[in-house]
Amino acid sequence: MATRALLLRRHSVLPGFNLALGFALLYLCFIVLIPLSAVFLKTFTVSWSTIWATVSSPRVVASYRLTFGASLVGALINAVFGLLVSWVLVRYRFPGKRLVDALVDLPFALPTAVAGIALTSLYARNGWIGGLLPFKVSYTPLGVLVALTFIGLPFVVRTVQPVLEDLQQELEEAAATLGATRLQTFTRVIFPALMPALLTGFALAFARALGEYGSVIFIAGNMPMVSEITSLLIITKLEQYDYAGATAIAVVMLVTAFVLLLLINLLQAWARKRQGALT
Amino acid sequence: MSAIPSDALSAAADTAKPARPLAPPRLAGATSEPAWVRRTLIGVALAFLTLFLFVPLIAVFVQAFAKGLDVYWAALTDSDAVSALKLTLIAAAFSVPSNLVFGVAAAWAIAKFDFRGKNLLLTLIDLPFSVSPVIAGLIYLLIFGLQGWWGEWLRDHDLKIVFAVPGIVLATVFVTFPFIARELIPLMQAQGQEQEEAARVLGASGWQILWRVTLPNVRWALLYGVILCNARAMGEFGAVSVVSGHIRGQTNTLPLHIEILYNDYQFAAAFAVASLLAALALVTLVLKYIVERRAKASYGEEPRS
Numbered sequence: 001m002a003t004r005a006l007l008l009r010r011h012s013v014l015p016g017f018n019l020a021l022g023f024a025l026l027y028l029c030f031i032v033l034i035p036l037s038a039v040f041l042k043t044f045t046v047s048w049s050t051i052w053a054t055v056s057s058p059r060v061v062a063s064y065r066l067t068f069g070a071s072l073v074g075a076l077i078n079a080v081f082g083l084l085v086s087w088v089l090v091r092y093r094f095p096g097k098r099l100v101d102a103l104v105d106l107p108f109a110l111p112t113a114v115a116g117i118a119l120t121s122l123y124a125r126n127g128w129i130g131g132l133l134p135f136k137v138s139y140t141p142l143g144v145l146v147a148l149t150f151i152g153l154p155f156v157v158r159t160v161q162p163v164l165e166d167l168q169q170e171l172e173e174a175a176a177t178l179g180a181t182r183l184q185t186f187t188r189v190i191f192p193a194l195m196p197a198l199l200t201g202f203a204l205a206f207a208r209a210l211g212e213y214g215s216v217i218f219i220a221g222n223m224p225m226v227s228e229i230t231s232l233l234i235i236t237k238l239e240q241y242d243y244a245g246a247t248a249i250a251v252v253m254l255v256t257a258f259v260l261l262l263l264i265n266l267l268q269a270w271a272r273k274r275q276g277a278l279t
Numbered sequence: 280m281s282a283i284p285s286d287a288l289s290a291a292a293d294t295a296k297p298a299r300p301l302a303p304p305r306l307a308g309a310t311s312e313p314a315w316v317r318r319t320l321i322g323v324a325l326a327f328l329t330l331f332l333f334v335p336l337i338a339v340f341v342q343a344f345a346k347g348l349d350v351y352w353a354a355l356t357d358s359d360a361v362s363a364l365k366l367t368l369i370a371a372a373f374s375v376p377s378n379l380v381f382g383v384a385a386a387w388a389i390a391k392f393d394f395r396g397k398n399l400l401l402t403l404i405d406l407p408f409s410v411s412p413v414i415a416g417l418i419y420l421l422i423f424g425l426q427g428w429w430g431e432w433l434r435d436h437d438l439k440i441v442f443a444v445p446g447i448v449l450a451t452v453f454v455t456f457p458f459i460a461r462e463l464i465p466l467m468q469a470q471g472q473e474q475e476e477a478a479r480v481l482g483a484s485g486w487q488i489l490w491r492v493t494l495p496n497v498r499w500a501l502l503y504g505v506i507l508c509n510a511r512a513m514g515e516f517g518a519v520s521v522v523s524g525h526i527r528g529q530t531n532t533l534p535l536h537i538e539i540l541y542n543d544y545q546f547a548a549a550f551a552v553a554s555l556l557a558a559l560a561l562v563t564l565v566l567k568y569i570v571e572r573r574a575k576a577s578y579g580e581e582p583r584s
Binding site (some may be wrong): 013014015016017019020021023024025027030031032033035036038039042061081084085088091092094095098100102103104105107108109110112113114115117118119121122128129146149150153169172173176182185207209210211212213214218231234235238240241243246247251253254257258260261265 | 310311312317320321323325327328330331332333334335336338339342377380381385386387388391392393394400402403404405406407409410411412413414417418419420421422424426427428430451452453456471475476479480484485488489507510513514515516517520521533534535537538541546549550553555556559560561563564565567568
């Protein structure tokens, strides 16, 4: 009753609020919140010096550098090509367009282990694509980048595409009648309107890449200091029964993920505002 | 989209009055790009997608059948593969219904009522999306593992959660937690509550409103959420890998079985099992396509009817 008075703001004739919200909150607590809090509680049982020693050891720092670097570059590649793909899908007609549009979601639907072994064999020295390249991709940091680009691919396309579809072409016509070239119209009229969605897609792809595990471990080669991602280090620590060490690294990753989640929510609020102002 | 008809129009205008250079052709050109730019952009986009999407997908099926149908069939009917398939189905059979009930309850509360803390609740529902799958596995080790909170108690009572089926189910439920809720909430928010209120005024009970009004209105989004949730449940790798213990024939799911085969250099067998999951992914995409078309058709008609 007290929670009801606290939570309910507007009276409604519809029934079931207490039951639905109560069940949802209970389920959320048992499946997500209590288990997640275990990670933070575990860190309180370990001394700060131990935690700091773990998360700042050279091998772990090298893994941050690779994970962040490859995620960032992968998200940038996806920002550029995702914008291009969504532009092509919205504005042009070509044979097989619907098929291409449907397949963009493949990285969402394809299990990461399947993506991992497929990319590894393709980009290996004797693979279809790796054989054509003069440098090694599989089992190097470059392989990590390939995997992270693959799994982040749908994010930018699926955030930019709806905004581009809703964009009023009258604005472009107005720009053209005012004497703007097509390139000027794109950089000054279209691109600013797409910017919030593009940034959101970029942040989503980046966040997804940071935590990725399945597709990367096959192609990375997992050499300490060179091609070892942070998620793998957690697994390595767990296999050595070093739960405290694994938890310390996990906390660093979780905090990063939460900060990104907050940033993405702010970006999406900004994007909605911008879109509301335009339409 | 509108570029082609207006191009055609301006071309028609040109042939009708060739002497007068008119504004319309310039305007049509100004809201679309020259043909060579269009072709280049399409070409680059398709090349990128080919390299990163189509070739990997084709490679899975080609490599699966590389050593012939016999090897393919043997890999799928192998007893370890069959038990991995069973465990994968069990994990999905638990996580899809439980997350479905949660999704409907959460969407009902969030979309049909106003309450404080709604945005916080929405963020919390998204939380499992931003948690690395490895960490999703780790949290269950910290609770139910031997060094964990309830580890000793579980051992004393001879109960096994991690490195056993319950742990795999729990980890799968966690990673698939937001899928159905995320599909339902925005749609039910957009639909508002007028129809439900009308049903209420006409004397329908809460369950009747849910079954006869709300759920039929969101059936396509619901179906798509279930499909996505199922695909992720069957394909989850990182979280399950942490809590599974990798006991062949007992705690291996299909993705983990693929990893073992691949690391044993049994590439054809690994890709054979992978082709099952890739086929599931393709079915998911086809269903998504159908659901989106149906959704567009039925929701598009609603304002008129």
